[in-house]
Amino acid sequence: MPAASRRERHRAQTTAEIKATALKHLVEEGAEAVALRGIARDMGMAPGTFYSYFDTREALLAALAADAYRDLAAHLREARESHPRAEQGARALAHGLAYRAWALAHPQEFRLLFSGRGQTPRADTADSTEAEYELCLGIVEIAATAQVADTGSPYTWTDFDPAFTAVARAAFPALTPATLALSLRVWGRMHGLVTLEIDGLLRPQIDDPDRLYRDELADLVRALGLTERTGGRP
Amino acid sequence: MPAASRRERHRAQTTAEIKATALKHLVEEGAEAVALRGIARDMGMAPGTFYSYFDTREALLAALAADAYRDLAAHLREARESHPRAEQGARALAHGLAYRAWALAHPQEFRLLFSGRGQTPRADTADSTEAEYELCLGIVEIAATAQVADTGSPYTWTDFDPAFTAVARAAFPALTPATLALSLRVWGRMHGLVTLEIDGLLRPQIDDPDRLYRDELADLVRALGLTERTGGRP
DNA sequence: GGCAAAGATTGAACAGTGTTTGGAAATTGA
DNA sequence: TCAATTTCCAAACACTGTTCAATCTTTGCC
Incomplete structure (x- = not known):
C-alpha cells in the first residue's frame, strides 16, 4: 500500500x-x-x-457517536474478558457494572448515543452499525449461556433483522431465536436504571443508585440461572 | 373567590x-x-x-413537560384502576402496558420527559414534582404489594429524599425502605425496553417489540410474586 | 520545470434562532 | 378621569448552520 x-x-x-x-x-x-x-x-x-x-453538523455528531459506541463496546468486552469464560455469572455482572460505569464516566456521550437519536432515522454509517452489533453481541453472549426455561412467546428468526441475526449466529452457532430475544430483554434491564440515573430521574429520590443497580444486577444474574461466584468459594 | x-x-x-x-x-x-x-x-x-x-424557551418546555407528566400519570392510574384492588398482578401488568402505550402514542413528549433532561438540573416547578411523585407512587403501589424476600442490600429511610418518602409513607403507611427501593427497580425495568424502543434502538433488530415487552412484564410480575390472573380462571 | 486540474480556505452573505429594549397602546383600580 | 400596571410591537443584538464565489495551495502530468 x-x-x-x-x-x-x-x-x-x-x-x-x-x-x-x-x-x-x-x-x-x-x-x-x-x-x-x-x-x-x-x-x-x-x-x-x-x-x-x-457534510453537516449532524454528520460530525454521528462520527462522534460512532467513536463513543466503539469505546463503550470495547470497555464492555474488556470487562467481560476480565473473568474466565467458565464464570459466566461474573462476566455478566462485570458487563452490567461496566455499562453503568461507562455511562457515569461519559454522561454526554451516553446521552448522545441513546437519547433523542430516535427522531432522525440515524445515519447508518458502516462502522456505526458494526460497533452497535458488537455491543449487542456482548449481551447475546450473556443470554446464550443463561439457564432459563423458554419464556412464554415463541420466536422465529424472521422476527429479527436478517443482517443482525447473521452476525449473531456466526458468533454463536448454537444460538436460538428465544435467547436472542432474551438478550434484548437483558439489555433493556441493564439500560433502564442507568438511563434513568443519567437523565437525572433517580438521583433526586435515592441517594445511592449504585446499590440499587447492584441489587438489580444480582437479581438479573440469578434470574438468568448464572451462579455468581465472584468470591473465592472453591 | x-x-x-x-x-x-x-x-x-x-x-x-x-x-x-x-x-x-x-x-x-x-x-x-x-x-x-x-x-x-x-x-x-x-x-x-x-x-x-x-421567562424563557426552557420555561415553556418545562411547562409542556409538566403537562405531559400529569397526562402520563393519569393514564397509568387509570390503567391500574381498571382492575380491582385485589388483583395486583393485573394492576401491575396494566400499569406496565400503559407505560409503553403512552410512550408509543406520545413519543416526543416521552422524549421531552426522559431524554436530555439531565444536563440542566430540571426546573423544579411545584406541580412538576407533584406529577413526578404521583407517577412514582403508582409503582410504589405495585412494589408494596409484591411478595418477595428482602433483596440483598439493607435500606434506610435516610437513603431517600425526605420529601419523597414523606409523600410515599403518607400514601402507604406500611411502606418499608426496601420496597421503596424495589419500586425504583421496577420502574427501571419497565423503562428500559420502552426507552430503547422510543429511541429507535430496538426496532432495527427486532420486528415486534410488543411481544418482547409483554414477556418482560410477565416475568416481572412473576418475579414480584403477583399471580397474574388476567383471564377468567375463577 | 511549468501548468492545468483538483482541493482547501477564505470572508461575506443568507436565513434562521433566542433574547433584550424603548416606547406605544391598552387595561386596570381608584 | 388619571396614574399605574401590564401587554404589545418593532427593531436591534448576538448567535447559529449553511452556501457561494473567489482566492490560495497542493497534486499529477507533460
Whole structure:
C-alpha cells in the first residue's frame, strides 16, 4: 500500500482535530453546545472550511457517536474478558457494572448515543452499525449461556433483522431465536436504571443508585440461572 | 373567590394558546422544532410578546413537560384502576402496558420527559414534582404489594429524599425502605425496553417489540410474586 | 520545470434562532 | 378621569448552520 499523500495526511489530521475539539465541547457542555463556529474559532479557521470535512453538523455528531459506541463496546468486552469464560455469572455482572460505569464516566456521550437519536432515522454509517452489533453481541453472549426455561412467546428468526441475526449466529452457532430475544430483554434491564440515573430521574429520590443497580444486577444474574461466584468459594 | 378579571382571563387564554401551538410543533416535529418565532408567527404576534408569558424557551418546555407528566400519570392510574384492588398482578401488568402505550402514542413528549433532561438540573416547578411523585407512587403501589424476600442490600429511610418518602409513607403507611427501593427497580425495568424502543434502538433488530415487552412484564410480575390472573380462571 | 486540474480556505452573505429594549397602546383600580 | 400596571410591537443584538464565489495551495502530468 502506498503511503498516504501529504494532502491526505493533512486531511486526516484536520479531521481528527475537528473531532477532538468537538468532543471537548461535547463532554464539557453537552451535545447542544457543539457549535461549528465555536470549533472553527478554537481551531482558527473560517466557518466554511468545516464543510470540506463533514457534510453537516449532524454528520460530525454521528462520527462522534460512532467513536463513543466503539469505546463503550470495547470497555464492555474488556470487562467481560476480565473473568474466565467458565464464570459466566461474573462476566455478566462485570458487563452490567461496566455499562453503568461507562455511562457515569461519559454522561454526554451516553446521552448522545441513546437519547433523542430516535427522531432522525440515524445515519447508518458502516462502522456505526458494526460497533452497535458488537455491543449487542456482548449481551447475546450473556443470554446464550443463561439457564432459563423458554419464556412464554415463541420466536422465529424472521422476527429479527436478517443482517443482525447473521452476525449473531456466526458468533454463536448454537444460538436460538428465544435467547436472542432474551438478550434484548437483558439489555433493556441493564439500560433502564442507568438511563434513568443519567437523565437525572433517580438521583433526586435515592441517594445511592449504585446499590440499587447492584441489587438489580444480582437479581438479573440469578434470574438468568448464572451462579455468581465472584468470591473465592472453591 | 372573585371571578378572574378580564385581563387575567385573556392572559390565561393566551398562555394556553402558546402552549397549544407549542405542543402541536412538539408532537409533529420534535422538541428542537419548538421555536419561539414559529409560535409567534402562527399566533400572529411579535416575537418579543412571548416573554410576557414565559421567562424563557426552557420555561415553556418545562411547562409542556409538566403537562405531559400529569397526562402520563393519569393514564397509568387509570390503567391500574381498571382492575380491582385485589388483583395486583393485573394492576401491575396494566400499569406496565400503559407505560409503553403512552410512550408509543406520545413519543416526543416521552422524549421531552426522559431524554436530555439531565444536563440542566430540571426546573423544579411545584406541580412538576407533584406529577413526578404521583407517577412514582403508582409503582410504589405495585412494589408494596409484591411478595418477595428482602433483596440483598439493607435500606434506610435516610437513603431517600425526605420529601419523597414523606409523600410515599403518607400514601402507604406500611411502606418499608426496601420496597421503596424495589419500586425504583421496577420502574427501571419497565423503562428500559420502552426507552430503547422510543429511541429507535430496538426496532432495527427486532420486528415486534410488543411481544418482547409483554414477556418482560410477565416475568416481572412473576418475579414480584403477583399471580397474574388476567383471564377468567375463577 | 511549468501548468492545468483538483482541493482547501477564505470572508461575506443568507436565513434562521433566542433574547433584550424603548416606547406605544391598552387595561386596570381608584 | 388619571396614574399605574401590564401587554404589545418593532427593531436591534448576538448567535447559529449553511452556501457561494473567489482566492490560495497542493497534486499529477507533460
